[in-house]
Amino acid sequence: MRSESKITARYAETDQMGIIHHSVYPVWYEVARTDFIKKAGMTYTEMEKQGLMLPLIELGCRYIYPAKYEDELTIECYIEEFKASKIKFAYEVYSKDRVLLNRGFTTHAWTNLDLKPLNMKKHFPEIYDLVLNSMEETDE
Amino acid sequence: MRSESKITARYAETDQMGIIHHSVYPVWYEVARTDFIKKAGMTYTEMEKQGLMLPLIELGCRYIYPAKYEDELTIECYIEEFKASKIKFAYEVYSKDRVLLNRGFTTHAWTNLDLKPLNMKKHFPEIYDLVLNSMEETDE
Protein backbone atom coordinates (compact mmCIF):
# COMPACT_ATOMS: atom_id res chain seq x y z
CA MET A 1 0.00 0.00 0.00
CA ARG A 2 1.01 3.54 -0.74
CA SER A 3 -0.67 6.57 0.73
CA GLU A 4 -0.91 9.90 -1.03
CA SER A 5 -1.04 13.19 0.85
CA LYS A 6 -1.76 16.58 -0.69
CA ILE A 7 0.14 19.52 0.76
CA THR A 8 0.29 23.17 -0.24
CA ALA A 9 3.60 24.77 0.73
CA ARG A 10 3.14 27.49 3.36
CA TYR A 11 4.71 30.95 3.40
CA ALA A 12 6.12 30.29 6.90
CA GLU A 13 7.94 27.29 5.41
CA THR A 14 9.98 29.41 2.98
CA ASP A 15 13.40 30.84 3.76
CA GLN A 16 15.38 33.77 2.42
CA MET A 17 16.64 31.67 -0.51
CA GLY A 18 13.03 31.87 -1.70
CA ILE A 19 12.50 28.11 -1.38
CA ILE A 20 10.99 25.79 1.20
CA HIS A 21 13.45 25.34 4.06
CA HIS A 22 15.00 21.88 4.18
CA SER A 23 13.83 21.23 7.76
CA VAL A 24 10.21 21.29 6.56
CA TYR A 25 10.43 18.02 4.61
CA PRO A 26 10.58 15.83 7.75
CA VAL A 27 7.40 17.61 8.90
CA TRP A 28 5.72 16.80 5.58
CA TYR A 29 6.91 13.20 5.84
CA GLU A 30 5.14 13.08 9.19
CA VAL A 31 1.91 14.35 7.64
CA ALA A 32 2.24 11.58 5.04
CA ARG A 33 2.96 8.98 7.76
CA THR A 34 -0.13 10.10 9.69
CA ASP A 35 -2.19 9.63 6.53
CA PHE A 36 -0.60 6.24 5.84
CA ILE A 37 -1.51 4.96 9.30
CA LYS A 38 -5.06 6.24 8.89
CA LYS A 39 -5.33 4.52 5.52
CA ALA A 40 -4.06 1.30 7.15
CA GLY A 41 -7.10 1.42 9.42
CA MET A 42 -5.90 3.23 12.54
CA THR A 43 -4.90 6.63 13.80
CA TYR A 44 -1.58 7.56 15.33
CA THR A 45 -3.52 9.30 18.10
CA GLU A 46 -5.21 5.98 18.89
CA MET A 47 -1.86 4.15 18.84
CA GLU A 48 -0.42 6.56 21.41
CA LYS A 49 -3.53 6.18 23.57
CA GLN A 50 -2.95 2.42 23.58
CA GLY A 51 0.61 3.07 24.79
CA LEU A 52 2.59 2.62 21.60
CA MET A 53 4.99 5.29 20.34
CA LEU A 54 7.16 5.67 17.28
CA PRO A 55 10.15 7.93 18.00
CA LEU A 56 12.64 8.40 15.18
CA ILE A 57 16.00 6.69 15.25
CA GLU A 58 17.11 7.74 11.79
CA LEU A 59 16.18 10.22 9.10
CA GLY A 60 17.45 10.68 5.56
CA CYS A 61 16.46 13.23 2.88
CA ARG A 62 17.61 13.90 -0.64
CA TYR A 63 16.79 17.31 -2.09
CA ILE A 64 16.46 17.10 -5.86
CA TYR A 65 14.51 20.25 -6.83
CA PRO A 66 13.31 22.96 -4.46
CA ALA A 67 9.63 23.35 -3.60
CA LYS A 68 8.24 26.90 -3.45
CA TYR A 69 5.48 28.81 -1.71
CA GLU A 70 1.96 27.80 -2.82
CA ASP A 71 3.27 24.73 -4.67
CA GLU A 72 0.71 21.96 -4.58
CA LEU A 73 2.62 18.81 -3.73
CA THR A 74 1.85 15.14 -3.43
CA ILE A 75 3.68 13.04 -0.87
CA GLU A 76 3.68 9.31 -1.31
CA CYS A 77 4.48 7.11 1.65
CA TYR A 78 5.05 3.38 1.99
CA ILE A 79 6.70 0.93 4.37
CA GLU A 80 10.15 -0.13 3.28
CA GLU A 81 10.96 -2.42 6.19
CA PHE A 82 9.00 -3.75 9.14
CA LYS A 83 10.15 -5.63 12.22
CA ALA A 84 8.79 -6.21 15.72
CA SER A 85 11.36 -3.70 17.02
CA LYS A 86 11.37 -1.07 14.30
CA ILE A 87 9.76 0.22 11.11
CA LYS A 88 11.08 2.15 8.13
CA PHE A 89 8.90 4.44 6.03
CA ALA A 90 9.90 5.85 2.64
CA TYR A 91 8.63 9.11 1.14
CA GLU A 92 8.54 10.74 -2.26
CA VAL A 93 7.54 14.36 -2.76
CA TYR A 94 6.17 15.21 -6.20
CA SER A 95 5.32 18.53 -7.81
CA LYS A 96 1.96 19.10 -9.48
CA ASP A 97 3.42 18.07 -12.86
CA ARG A 98 4.84 14.92 -11.31
CA VAL A 99 8.50 15.88 -10.95
CA LEU A 100 10.22 14.14 -8.03
CA LEU A 101 11.43 17.02 -5.82
CA ASN A 102 12.57 15.14 -2.76
CA ARG A 103 12.81 11.62 -1.39
CA GLY A 104 13.60 10.33 2.04
CA PHE A 105 13.04 7.81 4.78
CA THR A 106 12.48 7.64 8.52
CA THR A 107 13.29 4.70 10.76
CA HIS A 108 11.39 4.43 14.03
CA ALA A 109 11.62 2.29 17.14
CA TRP A 110 8.45 0.82 18.62
CA THR A 111 8.41 2.00 22.24
CA ASN A 112 6.11 2.37 25.22
CA LEU A 113 5.09 5.77 26.60
CA ASP A 114 8.40 6.03 28.48
CA LEU A 115 10.23 5.61 25.18
CA LYS A 116 11.53 2.15 26.14
CA PRO A 117 11.81 -0.19 23.14
CA LEU A 118 9.33 -3.04 23.03
CA ASN A 119 8.50 -6.05 20.87
CA MET A 120 5.31 -4.85 19.24
CA LYS A 121 4.47 -8.20 17.71
CA LYS A 122 4.16 -9.53 21.24
CA HIS A 123 2.58 -6.54 22.97
CA PHE A 124 0.40 -5.16 20.17
CA PRO A 125 -0.41 -8.14 17.95
CA GLU A 126 -3.45 -6.46 16.38
CA ILE A 127 -1.49 -3.41 15.31
CA TYR A 128 1.26 -5.72 14.10
CA ASP A 129 -1.26 -7.44 11.84
CA LEU A 130 -2.66 -4.15 10.61
CA VAL A 131 0.80 -3.01 9.54
CA LEU A 132 1.53 -6.37 7.92
CA ASN A 133 -1.73 -6.23 5.98
CA SER A 134 -1.03 -2.71 4.81
CA MET A 135 2.22 -3.90 3.30
CA GLU A 136 0.59 -6.72 1.37
CA GLU A 137 -2.26 -4.68 -0.01
CA THR A 138 -1.87 -3.58 -3.56
CA ASP A 139 -3.23 -0.19 -4.47
CA GLU A 140 -5.87 -0.57 -7.08
CA MET B 1 12.69 42.59 37.66
CA ARG B 2 13.47 42.39 33.97
CA SER B 3 15.23 39.49 32.32
CA GLU B 4 17.44 39.83 29.28
CA SER B 5 17.86 37.05 26.73
CA LYS B 6 20.34 37.00 23.89
CA ILE B 7 19.18 35.42 20.64
CA THR B 8 20.83 35.13 17.24
CA ALA B 9 18.27 34.92 14.44
CA ARG B 10 18.38 31.56 12.65
CA TYR B 11 18.30 30.93 8.92
CA ALA B 12 15.32 28.60 9.34
CA GLU B 13 13.47 31.54 10.89
CA THR B 14 13.70 33.67 7.75
CA ASP B 15 11.06 33.73 5.01
CA GLN B 16 11.13 34.65 1.35
CA MET B 17 10.73 38.34 2.16
CA GLY B 18 14.28 38.02 3.50
CA ILE B 19 13.23 38.81 7.07
CA ILE B 20 12.42 36.81 10.18
CA HIS B 21 8.95 35.33 9.84
CA HIS B 22 6.39 36.94 12.15
CA SER B 23 5.44 33.61 13.77
CA VAL B 24 8.95 33.36 15.24
CA TYR B 25 8.52 36.23 17.72
CA PRO B 26 6.16 34.28 20.01
CA VAL B 27 8.83 31.55 20.10
CA TRP B 28 11.44 34.13 21.11
CA TYR B 29 9.07 35.53 23.74
CA GLU B 30 8.91 32.00 25.15
CA VAL B 31 12.69 31.79 25.33
CA ALA B 32 12.64 35.09 27.22
CA ARG B 33 9.88 33.85 29.54
CA THR B 34 11.88 30.69 30.28
CA ASP B 35 14.85 32.87 31.21
CA PHE B 36 12.68 35.17 33.31
CA ILE B 37 11.34 32.26 35.36
CA LYS B 38 14.87 30.93 35.84
CA LYS B 39 16.05 34.34 36.99
CA ALA B 40 13.12 34.45 39.43
CA GLY B 41 14.56 31.33 41.09
CA MET B 42 12.76 28.45 39.40
CA THR B 43 12.57 26.56 36.15
CA TYR B 44 9.51 26.11 34.00
CA THR B 45 10.40 22.41 33.78
CA GLU B 46 10.21 22.23 37.59
CA MET B 47 6.88 24.08 37.61
CA GLU B 48 5.38 21.55 35.20
CA LYS B 49 6.73 18.68 37.30
CA GLN B 50 4.92 20.13 40.31
CA GLY B 51 1.72 20.13 38.27
CA LEU B 52 1.45 23.78 37.24
CA MET B 53 1.03 24.83 33.63
CA LEU B 54 0.84 28.14 31.85
CA PRO B 55 -1.11 27.81 28.58
CA LEU B 56 -1.66 31.01 26.61
CA ILE B 57 -5.00 32.72 26.53
CA GLU B 58 -3.91 35.79 24.61
CA LEU B 59 -1.00 36.96 22.47
CA GLY B 60 -0.22 40.34 20.98
CA CYS B 61 2.74 41.47 18.82
CA ARG B 62 3.69 44.74 17.19
CA TYR B 63 6.24 44.56 14.39
CA ILE B 64 8.20 47.81 14.17
CA TYR B 65 11.34 46.91 12.19
CA PRO B 66 12.19 43.51 10.73
CA ALA B 67 14.91 41.32 12.24
CA LYS B 68 17.21 39.52 9.81
CA TYR B 69 19.30 36.36 9.70
CA GLU B 70 22.32 36.42 12.05
CA ASP B 71 21.02 39.54 13.84
CA GLU B 72 22.07 39.47 17.49
CA LEU B 73 19.02 40.47 19.46
CA THR B 74 18.18 41.16 23.07
CA ILE B 75 14.77 40.27 24.41
CA GLU B 76 13.64 41.90 27.61
CA CYS B 77 10.83 40.34 29.58
CA TYR B 78 8.88 41.50 32.61
CA ILE B 79 5.56 40.84 34.33
CA GLU B 80 2.89 43.37 33.49
CA GLU B 81 0.07 41.88 35.52
CA PHE B 82 -0.20 39.07 38.04
CA LYS B 83 -3.24 37.42 39.58
CA ALA B 84 -3.98 34.07 41.22
CA SER B 85 -5.79 33.01 38.02
CA LYS B 86 -3.56 34.50 35.32
CA ILE B 87 -0.32 36.28 34.48
CA LYS B 88 0.69 38.70 31.75
CA PHE B 89 4.25 38.99 30.47
CA ALA B 90 5.53 41.84 28.29
CA TYR B 91 8.42 41.59 25.83
CA GLU B 92 10.65 43.98 23.95
CA VAL B 93 12.99 42.85 21.18
CA TYR B 94 16.01 45.09 20.59
CA SER B 95 18.63 45.07 17.86
CA LYS B 96 22.34 45.15 18.69
CA ASP B 97 22.36 48.94 18.42
CA ARG B 98 19.36 49.18 20.72
CA VAL B 99 16.57 49.83 18.23
CA LEU B 100 13.21 48.47 19.36
CA LEU B 101 12.22 46.03 16.61
CA ASN B 102 9.20 44.37 18.15
CA ARG B 103 7.11 44.45 21.30
CA GLY B 104 4.41 42.17 22.56
CA PHE B 105 2.68 40.42 25.41
CA THR B 106 1.33 37.02 26.37
CA THR B 107 -1.41 36.34 28.89
CA HIS B 108 -1.50 32.89 30.48
CA ALA B 109 -3.90 31.00 32.69
CA TRP B 110 -2.56 29.06 35.65
CA THR B 111 -3.79 25.51 35.16
CA ASN B 112 -3.21 21.96 36.35
CA LEU B 113 -1.80 19.25 34.06
CA ASP B 114 -5.27 18.69 32.58
CA LEU B 115 -5.35 22.37 31.60
CA LYS B 116 -8.10 23.14 34.15
CA PRO B 117 -7.76 26.67 35.63
CA LEU B 118 -6.71 26.83 39.26
CA ASN B 119 -6.10 29.42 41.95
CA MET B 120 -2.33 29.30 42.17
CA LYS B 121 -2.13 31.47 45.27
CA LYS B 122 -4.01 28.72 47.08
CA HIS B 123 -2.47 25.64 45.46
CA PHE B 124 1.10 26.83 44.87
CA PRO B 125 1.73 29.50 47.53
CA GLU B 126 5.53 29.20 47.25
CA ILE B 127 5.52 29.81 43.53
CA TYR B 128 3.04 32.63 44.08
CA ASP B 129 5.52 34.29 46.45
CA LEU B 130 8.41 33.75 44.04
CA VAL B 131 6.51 35.55 41.29
CA LEU B 132 5.48 38.33 43.64
CA ASN B 133 9.07 38.82 44.77
CA SER B 134 10.33 38.90 41.20
CA MET B 135 7.97 41.80 40.50
CA GLU B 136 9.18 43.84 43.43
CA GLU B 137 12.87 43.35 42.79
CA THR B 138 14.57 46.25 41.12
CA ASP B 139 17.32 45.44 38.68
CA GLU B 140 20.54 46.96 39.85
Added chain:
Amino acid sequence: MRSESKITARYAETDQMGIIHHSVYPVWYEVARTDFIKKAGMTYTEMEKQGLMLPLIELGCRYIYPAKYEDELTIECYIEEFKASKIKFAYEVYSKDRVLLNRGFTTHAWTNLDLKPLNMKKHFPEIYDLVLNSMEETDE
Protein backbone atom coordinates in the same frame (compact mmCIF):
# COMPACT_ATOMS: atom_id res chain seq x y z
CA MET C 1 -16.51 37.36 1.40
CA ARG C 2 -15.24 34.77 3.82
CA SER C 3 -12.80 32.05 2.89
CA GLU C 4 -12.73 28.65 4.54
CA SER C 5 -9.53 26.62 4.87
CA LYS C 6 -9.32 23.04 6.06
CA ILE C 7 -6.30 22.13 8.16
CA THR C 8 -5.34 18.93 9.95
CA ALA C 9 -3.14 19.61 12.98
CA ARG C 10 0.35 18.16 12.55
CA TYR C 11 2.37 16.20 15.10
CA ALA C 12 5.27 18.63 14.73
CA GLU C 13 2.88 21.39 15.79
CA THR C 14 2.19 19.84 19.21
CA ASP C 15 4.17 20.66 22.33
CA GLN C 16 4.81 18.81 25.58
CA MET C 17 1.50 20.07 27.02
CA GLY C 18 -0.05 17.72 24.46
CA ILE C 19 -1.71 20.57 22.56
CA ILE C 20 -0.92 22.60 19.46
CA HIS C 21 1.74 25.17 20.30
CA HIS C 22 0.44 28.73 20.37
CA SER C 23 2.96 29.94 17.78
CA VAL C 24 1.31 27.71 15.16
CA TYR C 25 -1.91 29.73 14.94
CA PRO C 26 -0.26 32.65 13.09
CA VAL C 27 1.02 30.08 10.58
CA TRP C 28 -2.51 28.74 10.12
CA TYR C 29 -3.84 32.29 9.75
CA GLU C 30 -1.36 32.70 6.92
CA VAL C 31 -2.63 29.56 5.21
CA ALA C 32 -6.15 31.01 5.50
CA ARG C 33 -4.97 34.39 4.16
CA THR C 34 -3.33 32.67 1.18
CA ASP C 35 -6.64 30.91 0.46
CA PHE C 36 -8.58 34.15 0.87
CA ILE C 37 -6.42 35.95 -1.67
CA LYS C 38 -6.78 33.06 -4.09
CA LYS C 39 -10.56 33.11 -3.65
CA ALA C 40 -10.50 36.86 -4.32
CA GLY C 41 -9.03 36.08 -7.74
CA MET C 42 -5.27 36.35 -7.27
CA THR C 43 -2.36 34.57 -5.70
CA TYR C 44 -0.02 35.97 -3.11
CA THR C 45 2.86 34.63 -5.20
CA GLU C 46 1.61 36.75 -8.13
CA MET C 47 1.27 39.81 -5.88
CA GLU C 48 4.90 39.50 -4.79
CA LYS C 49 6.00 39.05 -8.39
CA GLN C 50 4.28 42.33 -9.24
CA GLY C 51 6.25 43.98 -6.44
CA LEU C 52 3.67 44.16 -3.69
CA MET C 53 4.34 42.77 -0.22
CA LEU C 54 2.30 42.46 2.93
CA PRO C 55 4.56 42.36 6.01
CA LEU C 56 2.81 42.23 9.38
CA ILE C 57 2.63 45.25 11.61
CA GLU C 58 0.39 43.74 14.24
CA LEU C 59 -0.85 40.33 15.36
CA GLY C 60 -3.41 39.35 17.95
CA CYS C 61 -4.64 35.88 19.04
CA ARG C 62 -7.12 34.65 21.60
CA TYR C 63 -6.82 31.01 22.66
CA ILE C 64 -10.21 29.70 23.75
CA TYR C 65 -9.87 25.89 23.58
CA PRO C 66 -6.72 23.97 22.61
CA ALA C 67 -6.46 22.16 19.28
CA LYS C 68 -4.83 18.72 19.30
CA TYR C 69 -2.90 16.47 16.93
CA GLU C 70 -4.97 15.16 14.01
CA ASP C 71 -7.82 17.59 14.74
CA GLU C 72 -9.57 18.59 11.54
CA LEU C 73 -10.04 22.32 11.73
CA THR C 74 -11.71 24.98 9.67
CA ILE C 75 -10.22 28.45 9.50
CA GLU C 76 -12.42 31.28 8.35
CA CYS C 77 -10.84 34.47 7.12
CA TYR C 78 -12.26 37.84 6.15
CA ILE C 79 -11.12 41.43 5.79
CA GLU C 80 -11.98 43.59 8.76
CA GLU C 81 -10.46 46.84 7.53
CA PHE C 82 -8.96 48.00 4.26
CA LYS C 83 -7.03 51.13 3.40
CA ALA C 84 -4.56 52.16 0.72
CA SER C 85 -1.76 51.89 3.30
CA LYS C 86 -2.80 48.81 5.27
CA ILE C 87 -5.18 45.89 5.58
CA LYS C 88 -6.55 43.93 8.52
CA PHE C 89 -7.60 40.31 8.27
CA ALA C 90 -9.63 38.46 10.93
CA TYR C 91 -9.54 34.71 11.55
CA GLU C 92 -11.67 32.17 13.37
CA VAL C 93 -10.49 28.61 13.99
CA TYR C 94 -13.27 26.05 14.42
CA SER C 95 -13.17 22.42 15.49
CA LYS C 96 -14.93 19.72 13.46
CA ASP C 97 -18.05 20.07 15.62
CA ARG C 98 -18.01 23.83 15.14
CA VAL C 99 -16.59 24.98 18.47
CA LEU C 100 -14.63 28.24 18.19
CA LEU C 101 -11.13 27.33 19.42
CA ASN C 102 -9.22 30.46 18.54
CA ARG C 103 -9.71 33.85 16.97
CA GLY C 104 -7.29 36.50 15.90
CA PHE C 105 -6.28 39.20 13.48
CA THR C 106 -3.27 40.38 11.52
CA THR C 107 -2.65 43.91 10.30
CA HIS C 108 -0.33 44.35 7.34
CA ALA C 109 1.31 47.27 5.60
CA TRP C 110 1.28 47.42 1.81
CA THR C 111 4.94 47.73 0.81
CA ASN C 112 7.28 47.39 -2.15
CA LEU C 113 9.91 44.66 -2.35
CA ASP C 114 12.25 46.73 -0.15
CA LEU C 115 9.55 46.78 2.52
CA LYS C 116 8.93 50.52 2.05
CA PRO C 117 5.26 51.47 2.61
CA LEU C 118 3.32 52.51 -0.47
CA ASN C 119 -0.13 53.72 -1.43
CA MET C 120 -1.51 50.64 -3.13
CA LYS C 121 -4.63 52.35 -4.44
CA LYS C 122 -2.32 54.51 -6.50
CA HIS C 123 0.35 51.96 -7.47
CA PHE C 124 -1.75 48.81 -7.76
CA PRO C 125 -5.26 50.00 -8.66
CA GLU C 126 -6.32 46.63 -10.06
CA ILE C 127 -5.38 44.78 -6.91
CA TYR C 128 -7.06 47.53 -4.92
CA ASP C 129 -10.29 46.89 -6.81
CA LEU C 130 -9.97 43.13 -6.38
CA VAL C 131 -9.72 43.54 -2.62
CA LEU C 132 -12.59 45.98 -2.57
CA ASN C 133 -14.78 43.61 -4.54
CA SER C 134 -13.92 40.71 -2.28
CA MET C 135 -15.22 42.72 0.67
CA GLU C 136 -18.53 43.48 -0.98
CA GLU C 137 -19.24 39.98 -2.16
CA THR C 138 -21.68 38.03 -0.07
CA ASP C 139 -21.02 34.35 0.31
CA GLU C 140 -23.92 32.40 -1.03
Added chain:
Amino acid sequence: MRSESKITARYAETDQMGIIHHSVYPVWYEVARTDFIKKAGMTYTEMEKQGLMLPLIELGCRYIYPAKYEDELTIECYIEEFKASKIKFAYEVYSKDRVLLNRGFTTHAWTNLDLKPLNMKKHFPEIYDLVLNSMEETDE
Protein backbone atom coordinates in the same frame (compact mmCIF):
# COMPACT_ATOMS: atom_id res chain seq x y z
CA MET D 1 38.74 22.93 12.94
CA ARG D 2 35.64 22.16 14.95
CA SER D 3 33.12 24.77 16.05
CA GLU D 4 31.08 24.49 19.22
CA SER D 5 27.63 26.01 19.55
CA LYS D 6 25.62 26.25 22.76
CA ILE D 7 21.88 25.81 22.44
CA THR D 8 19.13 25.65 25.04
CA ALA D 9 16.16 23.57 23.86
CA ARG D 10 13.02 25.68 23.44
CA TYR D 11 9.50 24.83 24.57
CA ALA D 12 8.18 25.36 21.05
CA GLU D 13 10.62 22.66 19.92
CA THR D 14 9.02 19.96 22.08
CA ASP D 15 6.24 17.65 20.89
CA GLN D 16 3.56 15.66 22.67
CA MET D 17 6.01 12.80 23.32
CA GLY D 18 7.64 15.27 25.74
CA ILE D 19 10.87 15.39 23.74
CA ILE D 20 12.40 17.69 21.15
CA HIS D 21 10.76 17.05 17.79
CA HIS D 22 13.07 15.35 15.30
CA SER D 23 12.66 18.09 12.69
CA VAL D 24 14.40 20.54 15.03
CA TYR D 25 17.85 18.91 14.74
CA PRO D 26 18.42 20.12 11.16
CA VAL D 27 17.65 23.63 12.44
CA TRP D 28 20.24 23.22 15.19
CA TYR D 29 22.74 21.87 12.66
CA GLU D 30 22.20 25.11 10.74
CA VAL D 31 22.92 27.19 13.82
CA ALA D 32 26.15 25.20 14.24
CA ARG D 33 27.01 25.66 10.55
CA THR D 34 26.48 29.42 10.85
CA ASP D 35 28.86 29.46 13.82
CA PHE D 36 31.40 27.32 11.97
CA ILE D 37 31.47 29.71 9.01
CA LYS D 38 31.87 32.66 11.37
CA LYS D 39 34.73 30.91 13.15
CA ALA D 40 36.33 30.25 9.74
CA GLY D 41 36.48 34.02 9.24
CA MET D 42 33.32 34.86 7.34
CA THR D 43 29.57 35.11 7.74
CA TYR D 44 26.98 33.23 5.79
CA THR D 45 25.13 36.53 5.33
CA GLU D 46 28.26 37.94 3.65
CA MET D 47 28.59 34.83 1.46
CA GLU D 48 25.03 35.26 0.20
CA LYS D 49 25.65 38.96 -0.46
CA GLN D 50 28.61 37.99 -2.63
CA GLY D 51 26.30 35.69 -4.59
CA LEU D 52 27.17 32.29 -3.14
CA MET D 53 24.50 29.99 -1.75
CA LEU D 54 24.57 26.62 -0.06
CA PRO D 55 21.27 24.77 -0.58
CA LEU D 56 21.06 21.24 0.82
CA ILE D 57 21.25 18.22 -1.40
CA GLU D 58 21.29 15.62 1.34
CA LEU D 59 20.57 15.36 5.05
CA GLY D 60 21.09 12.51 7.49
CA CYS D 61 20.35 12.30 11.25
CA ARG D 62 20.71 9.59 13.84
CA TYR D 63 18.68 9.98 17.03
CA ILE D 64 20.44 8.28 19.93
CA TYR D 65 18.90 9.82 23.07
CA PRO D 66 16.11 12.43 23.13
CA ALA D 67 16.82 16.04 24.10
CA LYS D 68 14.27 17.73 26.35
CA TYR D 69 13.00 21.25 27.06
CA GLU D 70 15.59 23.51 28.76
CA ASP D 71 18.40 21.04 28.07
CA GLU D 72 21.67 22.88 27.55
CA LEU D 73 23.30 21.29 24.53
CA THR D 74 26.57 21.61 22.69
CA ILE D 75 26.66 21.12 18.95
CA GLU D 76 29.98 20.39 17.35
CA CYS D 77 30.42 20.96 13.65
CA TYR D 78 33.21 20.16 11.22
CA ILE D 79 33.76 19.67 7.51
CA GLU D 80 33.79 16.06 6.45
CA GLU D 81 34.31 16.57 2.74
CA PHE D 82 35.03 19.57 0.53
CA LYS D 83 34.97 19.95 -3.21
CA ALA D 84 34.61 22.83 -5.66
CA SER D 85 31.04 21.66 -6.35
CA LYS D 86 29.86 20.61 -2.91
CA ILE D 87 30.61 20.48 0.82
CA LYS D 88 29.64 18.08 3.58
CA PHE D 89 29.34 19.13 7.21
CA ALA D 90 29.09 16.72 10.14
CA TYR D 91 27.38 17.46 13.47
CA GLU D 92 27.35 15.98 16.94
CA VAL D 93 24.86 17.04 19.59
CA TYR D 94 25.99 16.53 23.19
CA SER D 95 24.11 16.86 26.47
CA LYS D 96 25.51 18.91 29.33
CA ASP D 97 27.16 15.80 30.81
CA ARG D 98 28.70 14.98 27.44
CA VAL D 99 26.40 12.19 26.24
CA LEU D 100 26.10 12.03 22.46
CA LEU D 101 22.36 12.52 21.79
CA ASN D 102 22.35 12.91 18.05
CA ARG D 103 24.70 12.96 15.08
CA GLY D 104 24.18 13.89 11.49
CA PHE D 105 25.44 15.44 8.31
CA THR D 106 24.35 17.83 5.59
CA THR D 107 25.66 17.93 2.05
CA HIS D 108 25.32 21.20 0.14
CA ALA D 109 25.83 22.31 -3.42
CA TRP D 110 27.68 25.56 -4.07
CA THR D 111 25.30 27.62 -6.21
CA ASN D 112 24.67 31.16 -7.42
CA LEU D 113 21.64 33.20 -6.30
CA ASP D 114 19.47 31.42 -8.88
CA LEU D 115 20.43 28.09 -7.28
CA LYS D 116 22.49 27.04 -10.32
CA PRO D 117 25.53 24.92 -9.37
CA LEU D 118 28.90 26.58 -9.80
CA ASN D 119 32.59 25.77 -9.38
CA MET D 120 33.40 27.80 -6.29
CA LYS D 121 37.13 27.25 -6.52
CA LYS D 122 37.00 29.15 -9.78
CA HIS D 123 34.39 31.80 -8.94
CA PHE D 124 35.12 32.37 -5.26
CA PRO D 125 38.80 31.51 -4.80
CA GLU D 126 39.10 33.48 -1.55
CA ILE D 127 36.22 31.68 0.08
CA TYR D 128 37.62 28.42 -1.25
CA ASP D 129 40.89 29.15 0.54
CA LEU D 130 39.08 30.14 3.73
CA VAL D 131 37.27 26.80 3.80
CA LEU D 132 40.46 24.92 3.02
CA ASN D 133 42.30 26.66 5.84
CA SER D 134 39.51 25.96 8.29
CA MET D 135 39.91 22.24 7.57
CA GLU D 136 43.63 22.25 8.21
CA GLU D 137 43.50 24.21 11.43
CA THR D 138 43.80 22.14 14.56
CA ASP D 139 41.80 23.26 17.54
CA GLU D 140 44.07 23.99 20.43
